[in-house]
Amino acid sequence: MAEILHKEGKVIEDISAKFKIAGKAQRERRVWVTIDKDNLIALCNFVKELGFEHLSAISVTDWPEEGTFELTYHLWSYSKKILLTIKTKLDRTDPIVDSVISIWRENAQIHERELHELFGVEFEGNEDLTPLFLEDWDGPPPFRKDFDWKEYVRQQCYDQANERERAYYD
Amino acid sequence: MTKQMNEKELITIEHIEQIIPEDTDYNFYFGPAHSGSGNFGVKLRIDGEKVTSARADPGYLHRGFEKLMEYRVPMQNAVLSDRVCVLEALNWNLVHAEAVDELTGIEVPQRARYIRVLMAELSRLQSHLIWYGVMSLALGFDTGFKMAFGYRDYILDIFELITGGRVYPAGYICPGGVRRDLPDGSEDKIKRVLDQTEEMMQKMKDFDNIVFSKRTRGVGILRTEDAIRLGATGPVLRACGVKTDVRKDDPYEIYNELEFDIPVREEGDAYARCLIRGREMEESIKIIKQVLNRIPQGNIREPAKITPPSRVKIPEGEVYVRNELARGEGCVYMRSVGGREPYRVKIRGPDFLHMIPVLEHLLKGAEIADIPAIYWSLNICPADMDR
Amino acid sequence: MVEQATKMKRLINAIWIFNWFNSCGFCELVPLVGSRWDMERFGMIITGTPRHADVLFIAGYQTLKSIKRAQVIYEQMPDPKAVIALGACTMSGGMYWDSYNTIKRLADYIPVNIYIPGCPPRPEAVFEACMKIFHHVGAVPPHGRKFAKAHRG
Numbered sequence: 001m002a003e004i005l006h007k008e009g010k011v012i013e014d015i016s017a018k019f020k021i022a023g024k025a026q027r028e029r030r031v032w033v034t035i036d037k038d039n040l041i042a043l044c045n046f047v048k049e050l051g052f053e054h055l056s057a058i059s060v061t062d063w064p065e066e067g068t069f070e071l072t073y074h075l076w077s078y079s080k081k082i083l084l085t086i087k088t089k090l091d092r093t094d095p096i097v098d099s100v101i102s103i104w105r106e107n108a109q110i111h112e113r114e115l116h117e118l119f120g121v122e123f124e125g126n127e128d129l130t131p132l133f134l135e136d137w138d139g140p141p142p143f144r145k146d147f148d149w150k151e152y153v154r155q156q157c158y159d160q161a162n163e164r165e166r167a168y169y170d
Numbered sequence: 171m172t173k174q175m176n177e178k179e180l181i182t183i184e185h186i187e188q189i190i191p192e193d194t195d196y197n198f199y200f201g202p203a204h205s206g207s208g209n210f211g212v213k214l215r216i217d218g219e220k221v222t223s224a225r226a227d228p229g230y231l232h233r234g235f236e237k238l239m240e241y242r243v244p245m246q247n248a249v250l251s252d253r254v255c256v257l258e259a260l261n262w263n264l265v266h267a268e269a270v271d272e273l274t275g276i277e278v279p280q281r282a283r284y285i286r287v288l289m290a291e292l293s294r295l296q297s298h299l300i301w302y303g304v305m306s307l308a309l310g311f312d313t314g315f316k317m318a319f320g321y322r323d324y325i326l327d328i329f330e331l332i333t334g335g336r337v338y339p340a341g342y343i344c345p346g347g348v349r350r351d352l353p354d355g356s357e358d359k360i361k362r363v364l365d366q367t368e369e370m371m372q373k374m375k376d377f378d379n380i381v382f383s384k385r386t387r388g389v390g391i392l393r394t395e396d397a398i399r400l401g402a403t404g405p406v407l408r409a410c411g412v413k414t415d416v417r418k419d420d421p422y423e424i425y426n427e428l429e430f431d432i433p434v435r436e437e438g439d440a441y442a443r444c445l446i447r448g449r450e451m452e453e454s455i456k457i458i459k460q461v462l463n464r465i466p467q468g469n470i471r472e473p474a475k476i477t478p479p480s481r482v483k484i485p486e487g488e489v490y491v492r493n494e495l496a497r498g499e500g501c502v503y504m505r506s507v508g509g510r511e512p513y514r515v516k517i518r519g520p521d522f523l524h525m526i527p528v529l530e531h532l533l534k535g536a537e538i539a540d541i542p543a544i545y546w547s548l549n550i551c552p553a554d555m556d557r
Numbered sequence: 558m559v560e561q562a563t564k565m566k567r568l569i570n571a572i573w574i575f576n577w578f579n580s581c582g583f584c585e586l587v588p589l590v591g592s593r594w595d596m597e598r599f600g601m602i603i604t605g606t607p608r609h610a611d612v613l614f615i616a617g618y619q620t621l622k623s624i625k626r627a628q629v630i631y632e633q634m635p636d637p638k639a640v641i642a643l644g645a646c647t648m649s650g651g652m653y654w655d656s657y658n659t660i661k662r663l664a665d666y667i668p669v670n671i672y673i674p675g676c677p678p679r680p681e682a683v684f685e686a687c688m689k690i691f692h693h694v695g696a697v698p699p700h701g702r703k704f705a706k707a708h709r710g
Contacts, residue, residue, distance in 0.1 A: 029420055030490065053398055056492070059503050059516035072503065074490055074518075078398075078412065081419045083490060106527035107401035114522075133229035133556060134658070135622045142657055143237050150241070150655050157650070157661040202626055203605075208580035209623050230623040231580055233656045241655060253652060256584045303591070319591025326588075337584045337677055553580035 008082060014050060019043055034087045041098050043086060044073070048103050051077040052084055055104040058111040060119045062145045067092045069121060073100070090121065099125035118143040194218045200541065202230055207304065208552035210525065216538065224533035226526045232556040239515040243479040244270045247512070248341035254517060255554035256337060257300055260293035260329075261495045263343040268422060269504040269515075270345035272489045281468040282347035283423045288360075288461045289332070289343060290423075291454045295367060296325040297496035298447050298454075301549045302374060305444070308542040311381045314374075321370040324363045331356060347471030357462055364455050371451055378448075386440035390532045390544035393438060400531055401523035404498025405450065406548060408434050409442035416494035427464075430457050440547035447549070450496075483510055497521060497549055519554035526555070571600025572639075572687065575610035577630060579623070582616015582643050585677040594680040601687065607633040612690070615667070617677065618646035618659045624666050631667050639670040641686055643678055651676065 008031050012023035015033055019042075023033040035043050052075035061070040073086040090097055100108045102125065110132075112123040117131050120141035131137065140147050198216050202209040209230035215223045235254060239247050251266035252259035264286055271278055278286075299322040306314030326336040332352060333339035342349050392402065397410045407414065415432045417425040433449035435442040484506040492501045498520025505514040525548075532544050578586055589596045590603060604610050607630045619627060631640065642663050645651035650661035663669055671686045 057518035133232040
């Protein structure tokens, strides 16, 4: 078992030597690290040098009770064949983070544009955060946990007086 | 400024450029009703015959999958996950099922793994046949279109035999295994369908010289350094010289026990992408034959009885699953806090990157007449992009 | 109603369909053009411009963004015309009944003539819907009248 996780262990060693954070190898080819948002850009530059040149996805998870947004960056290295995930937390009332567009360019730009529209996260340094999917949307960012879709759809689309649609209200 | 032309002089491009008035800049909307893909628009800025800039206009098919999945339990999500991209429904089924399996820690039985790979490869075959049909239609070759969709129907008959649905298998690949076992006699039927697909591939090779090579050689060239920066994956990346495939680099199910090659080409143009898909179909047929020879007996689902959803909870954790779809790299990030429904599902499809950064980059500098060849050589599905 | 039926009778021995294929319905409408289900033998072809089309297939869910374009296309089609709605999503929202961005009842936006249930409906069901249009306008050849009686009975 130790041999299989040798590559992943090396990646964690390199990162924690420079940044003093703990990493975890979940299984072979999966490494997860957590960092605070001020050191995010420095870590991203470092791992790009290590060989993680493909940004697979950026995702945001909404934690309303804790009051944070959790950002996850999923990076794949074609040479090492390891997926590294970087997690960081933002304040939910003021979600601003530096954009990684200077590192992963257009790939990052389009992911950040989508997340800005759906969650309302501000990416500083990304100039093009115009709406991507929705046209004339003036409601709250739709994927946040406090926007209840079932309630919204009941009000907009279904009619409680109509017999057939009463099922949607149960 | 027009030049006085002698009747005996031939009319050349330079003459025409002098006759056309100077200000030829205009906006052109390559609109949402396309023959052969879903609804997707591109705003082009054109000068004469060349495109100077392109901007994608997505969102016609946005349903908000990621949040819809938060309202449903995993067995219901298995049925919903086919609809992320209709052209390769079983592959998306597989990605979602793998994510839930990894979270719950279930050991999927071997027979189920083999059946999953069989269905995924059949789905890849029919997706490439759709691509071939639609690309032929775009290049003006109607016979190829009709034949491709004719031969694809044989594969859909197999899907109907095994899963019950021609296009949407109703969550056949569910968390824990597959829903039903292969019926008796399906092996022979699958072998017959593979022979028919090989017939179609022979026809594709015969048509190759006439239609495809003349319109796609040297068109839409994507260089290697641009490809990785723009986020291209799958056949688009392999056409630029990068030898990578998720089935080999990050193996899932039983792909590490099977033998198959990864076709790679260096040129990066639309023709290279077409050839790679043709070769991938051959490799898929090879894989299916190996699976049919080696498939073991045993259970097809763990646990064998499907427990009512009100009693099943997903353990806490997070996973990121990567699969090789027909179009590229498809991934699911799933986070659970121990409830019945997942807390957050992020779906990353290959077309999100192919349709916006890669397409905008490739269309810049292209001629109008080459737009269909470039657009359809990327093999994009707007439903996957918008989710 | 009678006028519309008479107008349609004059031009229906073939119906031309406008190419507004969304994703879900795309997968079951395009095989109709392919060599197995071959709709061209019934005289149905797909056109690129709404001005030539008689029938608009709304195949599956529509989002708020795409229904506006579908309305524009419907208005550009010349009379007489028909709308055929495919799938469960046009009737009640279907699989995406709790999505914030899809429409739940197509009839609120465009007048629909025929609904075809299914998710997605099979090609045979689509052909049957087209036959119903022919019956509806009474433009069926003599041997087809037996068919019409069987349908009504």
